[in-house]
Amino acid sequence: MKPSAFAYRRPASLQEALSLLEQGDDVKIIAGGQSLVPAMNLRxxxxGVLVDLAGIESLSALNVEDDGSLSAGAMVAHNRFLRDAxxxxxWPAIxxxxxxxxxxxxxxxxxxxGSLCHADPAAEWAAVCLxxxxEMKLAGRLGAxxxxxxxxxxxxxxxALEPGEVLCQVRFPAPLRGWRWGFHEIARRRGDFAMAGALAGLAIDDSGLISAARLVVFAAEDRARRLDAALVGVVGCKPDEIDPDLAGLAAAAEVDPRSDLHASAALRFHLxxxxxxxxxxxAAGKPAGVRND
Known part of the structure; x- marks a missing residue:
């Protein structure tokens, strides 16, 4: 199938892109296009107008800043994060x-x-950012x-994007030292959208005990959600002493899963x-890429 007719614009600056967005309600930003183009093909x-951000050099920057944070322009492709040492x-969780x-x-x-602005509940990026x-930096004609x-x-x-605004940068705080990370998602096939997924982090102190824990569940509800409280029972334990099953039940009890063509709410509870x-x-058994020096 082919999309309906549209005009194509490729601005060279963010200000030019923002000006184009003011030209009407049928102006749409395209980033990587991996979600938008299939939707256009299906009508x-x-x-009426596509504004391609690929020509804005600043939006493709991926840098470690002086304060130790990681800044990623909105146009940084997924695989660049995988290939960047x-x-x-x-940030091994990424x-x-x-x-x-x-x-x-x-x-x-x-x-x-593109992934964050598409806001699919099953997308991994929203869970990672949570x-x-x-932090998300948004730019509009009235400022940032x-x-x-x-x-x-x-x-x-x-x-939360307002009309005429563009997501231009995502900033990740400086690396968390002494943390271990774990990830798991369940999909019908490799590469399909997840029916449920989880990202967990455990901070290990100098005595070998868990001093803090983080948990995000995604794809089960309308958006990803932090559920750190479900892991309160693991704090103060050694990693090999935790009860993952109990924590899993606590997390599942906190979600209000949705039903769709891929899975029922009841199935998502178990997932x-x-x-x-x-x-x-x-997370308990695999050290993170950053050591606690």
């Missing part, structure tokens, strides 16, 4: 999850900004603003439990 989206060493994004060809073209306390990850995605395909258990087992 589920029929924009600094990302793997300082490649742990992002390698599960769709397939190799999609990861070559799809972008972090887990690592990322910054939102924490938990305030950016509002629901299924719904974000959440399984994903949390497996993510915790991995």
């Amino acid at each position: 589920m989206a029929t924009p 600094q990302v793997g060493a300082g 490649p742990l999850a992002v390698k599960h994004v769709a397939h190799e060809q999609v990861r070559n073209r799809g972008t972090i900004g 887990l690592l306390d990322a 603003r910054v939102l924490p990850a938990g305030e950016f995605i509002k629901g299924v395909y719904e974000t 959440v439990h399984s994903c949390v258990v497996r993510a915790l087992v991995e």
